[in-house]
Amino acid sequence: MQVHYFQRYHSAENVATANTMLMLSRMYNYNTNKFFNMLNQRILNIGDGENPEIVFNIQHVSENSVPDATISQRSFKIVVETKLYNKFDLKQLKNHLETFSDEDIKVLMTLDPEPMSTHMAEKVDAAVEEYNKAHTVHVKHINVTFKDLIAYMRDYIDDRDRDMVDIVDDFEKYCALVDFIHEPLTN
Numbered sequence: 001m002q003v004h005y006f007q008r009y010h011s012a013e014n015v016a017t018a019n020t021m022l023m024l025s026r027m028y029n030y031n032t033n034k035f036f037n038m039l040n041q042r043i044l045n046i047g048d049g050e051n052p053e054i055v056f057n058i059q060h061v062s063e064n065s066v067p068d069a070t071i072s073q074r075s076f077k078i079v080v081e082t083k084l085y086n087k088f089d090l091k092q093l094k095n096h097l098e099t100f101s102d103e104d105i106k107v108l109m110t111l112d113p114e115p116m117s118t119h120m121a122e123k124v125d126a127a128v129e130e131y132n133k134a135h136t137v138h139v140k141h142i143n144v145t146f147k148d149l150i151a152y153m154r155d156y157i158d159d160r161d162r163d164m165v166d167i168v169d170d171f172e173k174y175c176a177l178v179d180f181i182h183e184p185l186t187n
Helices: 013-030 032-043 090-097 118-135 146-156 162-177
Strands: 055-058 069-072 076-082 105-112 139-145
Touching: 013 032, 013 076, 013 105, 013 146, 013 162, 032 146, 076 090, 090 105, 090 118, 105 118, 105 146, 118 139, 139 146, 146 162
Parallel strands: 076 105, 105 139
Antiparallel strands: 055 069
């Protein structure tokens, strides 16, 4: 009997979300640099200057002082909504926008086995734009499939990251088993 990292016997979106968060947290615990590189470039879609990673500075000059050192991190929040079979609800997603507060980087991530329909993506993007204007903020919407997420993870790990390769392989097998991906990315 093979032991799996991810629950197999229930296909509800809550299980899919929990399994996805487990995979991401395992990557964070395994190698924070690889996790933040993947997060910055693939999910947050930000450049190097906006990095939410911890920054260490020596003799950082501020307006009225020069502390010996500073350790800082930009705040970010990713609000995730997982659906199966592209059944996103615009009202629910609009309500999710209200969960943001004073984070520096705000991302609404929609996760589904299939890409969001063009019609729904246009509605969501319009709602996000309206929210941004009304609140003078900048929330980004990103739609990600499970297959995309697996590919993103694989872009930042290599064969020497054996434990992470096993975890991503098992997540991919879970996604194939519950039909979130139709063609596995690996053999």
